[in-house]
Amino acid sequence: MKTLSLGEPRLTLGLDRYRRVSHDAHRALHGTLPDLGTDDLITLAGMGGLRGRGGAGFPFARKLRAVQTAAARRQAGTRVVVNAAEGEPGSAKDAMLLTRAPHLVLDGAELAARALGAPQVVVGIADRGTRGSDADPVSESLREAVAERSAVSVVGFRVVRMPHRFVSGQSGALIQGVNGRIPLPPGTPVRASDTGVDGLPTLLSNAETYAQLALLASGGADAYAAVGTADQPGTVLLTVGGDTVVEAPAGTPLVHVLGVCGAPPAQAVLVGGYHGSWLDPPAVARARLSRSRMAEIGGTLGAGIVLPLAEGVCPLGESARVLRYLARESAGQCGPCVRGLPALADAFTALISGEGDPAAAAAAAGIGDGKGACAHPDGTAAFARSALRVFADDASRHALGGSCGRPVRGLLPMPGDRPEPRPRLSVDWSRCDGHGLCAELLPDLIRLDANGYPEDPDLPVPAFQEAEADRAVRMCPALALRVSSP
Known part of the structure; x- marks a missing residue:
C-alpha cells in the first residue's frame, strides 16, 4: 500500500520515517491527549467543522450531543465504537491508519470515551481470512498499540472482527455484530446514539474521523483550519485506484491528486465508491475535494474512494x-x-x-x-x-x-483476500450439437476438442466475464448452456 501526502502531512505525519508510528514516536509527533469534558469537546468539534469521514459526512458535534442527551435522559452509560470494517473494496484508508498510525485513531476514540464517561472503546475491523490469528497487519498493529498504551490509557480497548462484506461496514451492521448478532443492517433504522452497543447510547464513527478529532484536539481549531476550505477545514484521506492512500487539503483539485498518483488518462472517474457517482472528464477537471464542491458537479466525496477508469475498456x-x-x-x-x-x-x-x-x-x-x-x-x-x-x-x-467494441477487463477492485463462490457455466451434452458459437463468444474461457465440442462441461465464470457468459447462454442455438448461481 503506497501512502502519499500533498502539502504538509497531518494524518500521515512521520510515515516517511516510520513503517509504523509507535506510541512514543506518536507522542513526540503529536503530543499528549488534552483532558476535555463533553461540552468542551462538542464545542471544539463544532468550531473545527469536523464531520464524519465514513461517507455520510454527519457533523461530529451533533453526534456527541445526541449521545450526551440520550444518556442523560435515560440515566444510562455510554459506549464508543470505531468503525474500521471498510466493506468497500476500493477503500484502504482506515486500514492504513490502523496499520501505520494507530495511535491517532485510538487517541481520538479515547478522547471521546473520556468525555462521555465510556469505560471502553470497541474497534470493529474486517476479518480478512485470518480468524483466530493476529497475523494480518491491522490486527497486529492494534494489538501492539493497545499494549503500548496500557500504562497511560484510562479506558479499555476491544477489537471485534466483522465479515469482510460490503454491508458489514454500515453502522447498523457493525452494532449488530458487536452485540453478538448477525452483522447485517437491522430491518428498521435504529440510531446508535439512542440504542447501540449493549443497548446503550453509542458514539459511532469511522477510523479517520477519530484521527481527525485527535488532530483537532492537539492543535486547536485555528491550527486545524489553517488548510482546507471554509466549509470543510483540514485534510481528507483518499484511496486512489484501490492501492494508494493520499492525504490532501480539502479543496484540492482532483486532477492534481490523480497526477501525483500517476493515474493514466481516464474516460471517467468513480468518486465515493460503489455507492458513489461517475464523473466524466469535464466534471473531473472541475472537481475539488470537498462535499459541497463535489455535490455541485453531481459527485460525492463519500468515504474518499477515487477509481479512475482507463480508456479502452467498456x-x-x-x-x-x-x-x-x-x-x-x-x-x-x-x-x-x-x-x-x-x-x-x-x-x-x-x-x-x-x-x-x-x-x-x-x-x-x-x-x-x-x-x-x-x-x-x-x-x-x-x-x-x-x-x-x-x-x-x-x-x-x-x-x-450489441457492443461498443471494447472489452471488459475487470479493472474496478473486488474483494480478493477471501475466496468467493463463482457462477458456473455448464454444458448440457444432450442438447449440444457442436456449433462452436460459445467458443467464439468466450474464447478465453471455452476450448473446443477435436470434434468441435467444449472440452470442459463445467467451468467457473470469472467476474469480468459474467456478462459475456450470460450472452453466450442466450445465443446458443441448441439452448445447451446455462449459468448457475454460486
Missing part, C-alpha cells in the same frame, strides 16, 4: 460487474435487495449484450427511493443511474449494435 461492462457484485453483497432482507438488485444487474447485462435498452435499465434502477431496509438499494441505484448518465453514448451503441 464502461458499462465494468459497471455491470460492480452491480452484480453489489447484488450478491446485499443483506437479503427486503424486496428491493432480494429482487431489485439482481434485476438491475440483469438489466445492465441485457443492455451491454444488445438485448436491452437504456430506458429499461433506468427503470430497473428505480428499486430504491427509500423503500429498502437499509441504504444499500438506494446507493446501488445511484451508482447505476450515474453510469447511465455519464456513459449515455456507450449505452446507445450497445442498444443499437
Whole structure:
C-alpha cells in the first residue's frame, strides 16, 4: 500500500520515517491527549467543522450531543465504537491508519470515551481470512498499540472482527455484530446514539474521523483550519485506484491528486465508491475535494474512494460487474435487495449484450427511493443511474449494435483476500450439437476438442466475464448452456 501526502502531512505525519508510528514516536509527533469534558469537546468539534469521514459526512458535534442527551435522559452509560470494517473494496484508508498510525485513531476514540464517561472503546475491523490469528497487519498493529498504551490509557480497548462484506461496514451492521448478532443492517433504522452497543447510547464513527478529532484536539481549531476550505477545514484521506492512500487539503483539485498518483488518462472517474457517482472528464477537471464542491458537479466525496477508469475498456461492462457484485453483497432482507438488485444487474447485462435498452435499465434502477431496509438499494441505484448518465453514448451503441467494441477487463477492485463462490457455466451434452458459437463468444474461457465440442462441461465464470457468459447462454442455438448461481 503506497501512502502519499500533498502539502504538509497531518494524518500521515512521520510515515516517511516510520513503517509504523509507535506510541512514543506518536507522542513526540503529536503530543499528549488534552483532558476535555463533553461540552468542551462538542464545542471544539463544532468550531473545527469536523464531520464524519465514513461517507455520510454527519457533523461530529451533533453526534456527541445526541449521545450526551440520550444518556442523560435515560440515566444510562455510554459506549464508543470505531468503525474500521471498510466493506468497500476500493477503500484502504482506515486500514492504513490502523496499520501505520494507530495511535491517532485510538487517541481520538479515547478522547471521546473520556468525555462521555465510556469505560471502553470497541474497534470493529474486517476479518480478512485470518480468524483466530493476529497475523494480518491491522490486527497486529492494534494489538501492539493497545499494549503500548496500557500504562497511560484510562479506558479499555476491544477489537471485534466483522465479515469482510460490503454491508458489514454500515453502522447498523457493525452494532449488530458487536452485540453478538448477525452483522447485517437491522430491518428498521435504529440510531446508535439512542440504542447501540449493549443497548446503550453509542458514539459511532469511522477510523479517520477519530484521527481527525485527535488532530483537532492537539492543535486547536485555528491550527486545524489553517488548510482546507471554509466549509470543510483540514485534510481528507483518499484511496486512489484501490492501492494508494493520499492525504490532501480539502479543496484540492482532483486532477492534481490523480497526477501525483500517476493515474493514466481516464474516460471517467468513480468518486465515493460503489455507492458513489461517475464523473466524466469535464466534471473531473472541475472537481475539488470537498462535499459541497463535489455535490455541485453531481459527485460525492463519500468515504474518499477515487477509481479512475482507463480508456479502452467498456464502461458499462465494468459497471455491470460492480452491480452484480453489489447484488450478491446485499443483506437479503427486503424486496428491493432480494429482487431489485439482481434485476438491475440483469438489466445492465441485457443492455451491454444488445438485448436491452437504456430506458429499461433506468427503470430497473428505480428499486430504491427509500423503500429498502437499509441504504444499500438506494446507493446501488445511484451508482447505476450515474453510469447511465455519464456513459449515455456507450449505452446507445450497445442498444443499437450489441457492443461498443471494447472489452471488459475487470479493472474496478473486488474483494480478493477471501475466496468467493463463482457462477458456473455448464454444458448440457444432450442438447449440444457442436456449433462452436460459445467458443467464439468466450474464447478465453471455452476450448473446443477435436470434434468441435467444449472440452470442459463445467467451468467457473470469472467476474469480468459474467456478462459475456450470460450472452453466450442466450445465443446458443441448441439452448445447451446455462449459468448457475454460486
